[in-house]
Amino acid sequence: MVTMENKKMTTPIVSVGADTEQSPNVCNDSITDFNEDGKSLDDYLEEMQKEFSKQMSPSYLKTVSMSELYDTVFNVQTPLIDGLLQRGTYIFAGSPKVGKSFMMAQLAYHISTGTPLWNYKVKQATVLYFALEDDYPRLQRRLFKMFGADGTENLYFATQCKTLDGGLDEQIRGFIREHPDTGLIIIDTLKRVREAGGADYSYASDYDIVARLKALADSYKVTMLIVHHTRKEKAEDIFDMISGTNGLLGAADGAFALTKEKRTSNNATLDIVGRDQPDMKIKLVRDTKRLVWNFEEAETELWEEPPDPLLEKISEFVSSGGNCWNGTASELCEKLGSDMKPNVLSLKLSINSGRLLRDYGIHYKASRTHGGRKISLWKDTDSVTMCDDRDKLSENDDEVENIVTTVTV
Numbered sequence: 001m002v003t004m005e006n007k008k009m010t011t012p013i014v015s016v017g018a019d020t021e022q023s024p025n026v027c028n029d030s031i032t033d034f035n036e037d038g039k040s041l042d043d044y045l046e047e048m049q050k051e052f053s054k055q056m057s058p059s060y061l062k063t064v065s066m067s068e069l070y071d072t073v074f075n076v077q078t079p080l081i082d083g084l085l086q087r088g089t090y091i092f093a094g095s096p097k098v099g100k101s102f103m104m105a106q107l108a109y110h111i112s113t114g115t116p117l118w119n120y121k122v123k124q125a126t127v128l129y130f131a132l133e134d135d136y137p138r139l140q141r142r143l144f145k146m147f148g149a150d151g152t153e154n155l156y157f158a159t160q161c162k163t164l165d166g167g168l169d170e171q172i173r174g175f176i177r178e179h180p181d182t183g184l185i186i187i188d189t190l191k192r193v194r195e196a197g198g199a200d201y202s203y204a205s206d207y208d209i210v211a212r213l214k215a216l217a218d219s220y221k222v223t224m225l226i227v228h229h230t231r232k233e234k235a236e237d238i239f240d241m242i243s244g245t246n247g248l249l250g251a252a253d254g255a256f257a258l259t260k261e262k263r264t265s266n267n268a269t270l271d272i273v274g275r276d277q278p279d280m281k282i283k284l285v286r287d288t289k290r291l292v293w294n295f296e297e298a299e300t301e302l303w304e305e306p307p308d309p310l311l312e313k314i315s316e317f318v319s320s321g322g323n324c325w326n327g328t329a330s331e332l333c334e335k336l337g338s339d340m341k342p343n344v345l346s347l348k349l350s351i352n353s354g355r356l357l358r359d360y361g362i363h364y365k366a367s368r369t370h371g372g373r374k375i376s377l378w379k380d381t382d383s384v385t386m387c388d389d390r391d392k393l394s395e396n397d398d399e400v401e402n403i404v405t406t407v408t409v
Helices: 041-055 066-070 100-113 136-147 168-178 203-220 247-251 309-320 329-336 342-351 353-360 395-406
Strands: 089-094 126-131 155-158 182-188 223-229 254-259 267-274 277-286 293-298 324-327 362-369 372-379
Touching: 089 100, 089 203, 089 247, 100 126, 100 136, 100 155, 100 182, 100 223, 100 293, 168 182, 168 203, 182 203, 203 223, 203 247, 309 324, 309 329, 309 342, 309 353, 309 362, 309 372, 324 329, 329 342, 329 372, 342 353, 342 362, 342 372, 353 362
Parallel strands: 089 223, 089 254, 126 155, 126 182, 182 223
Antiparallel strands: 254 267, 267 277, 277 293, 324 372, 362 372
C-alpha cells in the first residue's frame, strides 16, 4: 500500500474512479516489492510489460478489485469552505436578479484571500471567475462597493470566453498551467458557454455538458461553480426548479439554490445539497450598503464528524514519541493497546488518512519492503519532515527505483 506522495516510480496500474462520481485522487502508482512473492526483478518487469500491452488493447476495461481498493490510500482533498463548499462541480441556481452574481463575487473574494465566510473556515486558493454577463467597468464598481480598496492578486476575471465545444476547456487548462494553485472556477452563466441555438436541451444534452465540465475540474482537482437560472414554475423541491432537465443536477456533485420570497426583499434562503455533505438551509440578509450577503441563521447546523477514538489514540502516541513512528500494523496495535486486527487497523488508517492529516496534522504512509508491510506516521515539524526510513533502503530497493523509472509511461 502506498501513497502518491514522494513516489519516484509509476506503472500503468489500474486507477480507481467513476465517470459520473466525484473522482478521488487515487494513488495509482503503487509498485509492490518485486521479491515480496519470491519474484525476480525480471519477472516483475515482464508483468509490467504485459500489463502495459493489455491496456493498449481496444477491449481493455479498467477495473479494480475490492482487495486493491482496500489496499489503496487516497489523497483526500480538503473543502474550500469547511461545511459549505466541498471539492467538486456544483450548480448554483437562482432566478434572474436574485443576487447570484453578488454571491459569486463574495465567494470568489473570500476564497482568493483565504478569509472566513460567515465564520466558516476558508482554504485560500486562486480563483478564475468567468463573469460572462458583466463587463469590466461594472465589475470594478461592484467589487469596490462590496470590498472597498482591499484588492487581491489571486482573483482573476474574464468577461468573454469560448464555448465548451469551441475551446473553453483549452482556455481553462491554459489558465491552470499558469496558475497551478487554482482552487475555484466560476462560470456565470451556463448558457453563455453552450453553443448558441444548437443544443437540444434534453436530459442527455444537459447531463453531457455538466459531465464534461466536471471531468475537466476533476482532472485538475479544482472546484467548479456553474451559475444557472431557475424556472418561474414553483415546485415542492427547490432543486426541481432548476431550468432544464434533471440531467444538470444528475451530472453535478451537488447544487446551491438562492431564493427570495419577494423580489424586493433583502432576505434570502440558500439551500445546499451534495454528495459529500448533509443538506443545508441557510438564511441570509443582504447589506443594502455594501451589497454583500450576511449570515442570519442556519436551519441545519454545521455537521461535524464525532471524534474517532482510534485517531485520538494515534495522535497522542505519535505526539509523545518524537512526532514520528515506523513499524508494522501488528506493532502499532500493540503500542496502542488495541485488540483490533492488524489488517483492520491498516484499512481504517487508509480510509481515514485524509482526516488524520486534516484534524491531527499526521501524515500516513503504508508501503511494502523486503521485511513486509510497513506503516509510517509523522508530523511536519522543524526537525521532522519525513519519517519513512527512505535513507535505509537496501541496494535492491534503489535498483528497483532506478530501473522502474526508465520504463515509466
